[in-house]
Amino acid sequence: MASLQSFLAVKPAAGWATAAGARPATPPSRRAGVSACLAAPPPPPTTAASMGPARRELSAASQAVMDDEARYLVGTYNRSRVVFEYGRGCKLYDLDGREYLDMSAGIAVTSLGHADPDVCATIAEQSGKMVHVSNVFYTTPQVELAKRLVKVSFADRAFFASTGTEANEAAIKFSRKFQRVAHPDSDDPPMEFLAFSSSFHGRTMGAVALTSKSQYREPFAPVMPGVTFVDYGDLEAAKKFIQSGRVAAVFVEPVQGEGGIHSATQEFLQGLREACDEAGALLVFDEVQCGFGRTGYLWAHEAYGVEPDIMTLAKPLANGIPIGVVLVKEKVAAAINYGDHGTTFGGGPLACQTAITVFDKIMKPGFLAEVSKKGENFKQLLRTKLSGNPHVKEVRGVGLLVGIELDVPAGPLVDACLDAGVIVLTAGKGNVVRLVPPLIISEKELEHAADVIRDCLPALDVATT
Numbered sequence: 001m002a003s004l005q006s007f008l009a010v011k012p013a014a015g016w017a018t019a020a021g022a023r024p025a026t027p028p029s030r031r032a033g034v035s036a037c038l039a040a041p042p043p044p045p046t047t048a049a050s051m052g053p054a055r056r057e058l059s060a061a062s063q064a065v066m067d068d069e070a071r072y073l074v075g076t077y078n079r080s081r082v083v084f085e086y087g088r089g090c091k092l093y094d095l096d097g098r099e100y101l102d103m104s105a106g107i108a109v110t111s112l113g114h115a116d117p118d119v120c121a122t123i124a125e126q127s128g129k130m131v132h133v134s135n136v137f138y139t140t141p142q143v144e145l146a147k148r149l150v151k152v153s154f155a156d157r158a159f160f161a162s163t164g165t166e167a168n169e170a171a172i173k174f175s176r177k178f179q180r181v182a183h184p185d186s187d188d189p190p191m192e193f194l195a196f197s198s199s200f201h202g203r204t205m206g207a208v209a210l211t212s213k214s215q216y217r218e219p220f221a222p223v224m225p226g227v228t229f230v231d232y233g234d235l236e237a238a239k240k241f242i243q244s245g246r247v248a249a250v251f252v253e254p255v256q257g258e259g260g261i262h263s264a265t266q267e268f269l270q271g272l273r274e275a276c277d278e279a280g281a282l283l284v285f286d287e288v289q290c291g292f293g294r295t296g297y298l299w300a301h302e303a304y305g306v307e308p309d310i311m312t313l314a315k316p317l318a319n320g321i322p323i324g325v326v327l328v329k330e331k332v333a334a335a336i337n338y339g340d341h342g343t344t345f346g347g348g349p350l351a352c353q354t355a356i357t358v359f360d361k362i363m364k365p366g367f368l369a370e371v372s373k374k375g376e377n378f379k380q381l382l383r384t385k386l387s388g389n390p391h392v393k394e395v396r397g398v399g400l401l402v403g404i405e406l407d408v409p410a411g412p413l414v415d416a417c418l419d420a421g422v423i424v425l426t427a428g429k430g431n432v433v434r435l436v437p438p439l440i441i442s443e444k445e446l447e448h449a450a451d452v453i454r455d456c457l458p459a460l461d462v463a464t465t
């Protein structure tokens with residue numbers, strides 16, 4: 001690990017000092033050294049293992065992009081110091097030609113990997129035909145995609161948005177409208193919501209109100225009022241609140257992604273279903289991250305045999321073209337009238353035709369079984385390779401939604417993996433490494449990722465000493 005340690009010891013870029021409080025043009029980072037090593041395109045099949053985790057200076061071109069970002073973009077993202085240029089399959093290539101194994105897929109977005117030929121062909125063909133037309137008209141891709149999603153789910157109807165948070169906003173509105181219609185004589189129908197600890201539902205004012213992390217909500221208060229949080233898995237507390245009769249809907253992720261890769265139990269989801277049925281509340285599954293094949297099931301909730309009234313989807317549906325979907329039972333759809341909700345971009349022909357291509361590939365016989373098998377093997381591999389390291393508390397997850405919980409912040413390990421050519425994410429309170437690769441990843445690539453993670457674990461000791 002000598003090379004890794006010397007690599008970690010590289011000094012921040014010179015010329016860093018700035019006036020106090022000013023946003024720096026060049027933030028200091030231990031990653032300041034990734035640099036040109038390959039000519040692109042097309043990249044030679046250089047792997048992180050063959051390159052080793054040596055750090056080099058960023059090229060002037062990469063540095064210029066970062067400097068311009070610091071100058072021209074609103075500072076909402078604490079970005080890693082790499083400028084990506086293109087991707088192929090499970091590999092990404094930076095501006096300096098360096099190759100990375102992508103264990104993040106955006107954040108659980110590009111399930112078919114980068115530049116999938118069928119996705120590329122669909123985008124080319126559809127964009128040559130028609131990219132956009134208003135929702136005041138019909139288009140074939142929107143209707144065809146809705147038909148496909150309804151046929152393979154609990155739902156009777158679909159509404160299309162452009163992101164996960166918008167799908168959840170629609171679900172919030174649909175839930176309240178449903179309750180208004182269900183209580184025609186009441187001045188005070190159930191309008192509140194139940195959500196859970198470690199939940200993440202998005203950043204807009206309704207969805208963020210359902211998101212547990214207070215730092216996402218508090219700077220923007222008042223967000224949507226009427227949300228109560230109970231601990232994820234605490235069925236008794238949830239039931240008690242649902243029985244109050246004030247709840248329009250319960251929002252729950254069958255497997256939490258951002259919150260740290262926590263899977264619900266069957267008993268918990270079944271208990272929520274029963275409590276909602278008794279009280280007349282709606283059950284909403286947010287499968288924006290865990291749905292559409294990620295867990296090895298088409299829908300994460302299939303593993304539990306519990307169906308929602310509403311389900312929200314987004315990330316992987318069109319392999320990176322923005323799309324969000326709300327799937328609903330007929331009783332919910334029946335409460336929605338013309339003009340109750342709408343969007344300019346949701347359900348556009350480009351996104352929907354691309355999603356049809358992704359859908360057809362994910363639904364091919366054997367695809368999801370492969371995801372399950374690879375996910376199980378990967379977890380076993382990680383448990384074996386990481387066993388004995390005192391910082392590794394647990395390897396968990398389902399399908400290719402995998403988390404490694406640590407007893408320390410995961411940041412140094414994530415940074416070291418990036419430097420070694422493997423992209424991984426954090427989750428939870430920053431102490432979980434989140435692994436959500438493209439679903440097409442090979443066993444060999446997964447083994448390589450596990451090897452690199454193991455080799456980079458000493459970065460955690462460097463950070464804590």
Ligand SMILES: Cc1ncc(COP(=O)(O)O)c(C=O)c1O
Pocket residue numbers: 107163164165166168200201202203253257258286287288289290314315
């Ligand atoms: C479970 C869940 N819901 C909603 C969202 C918000 O989706 P978007 O970022 O597309 O608005 C996310 C994003 O990470 C998510 O993981």
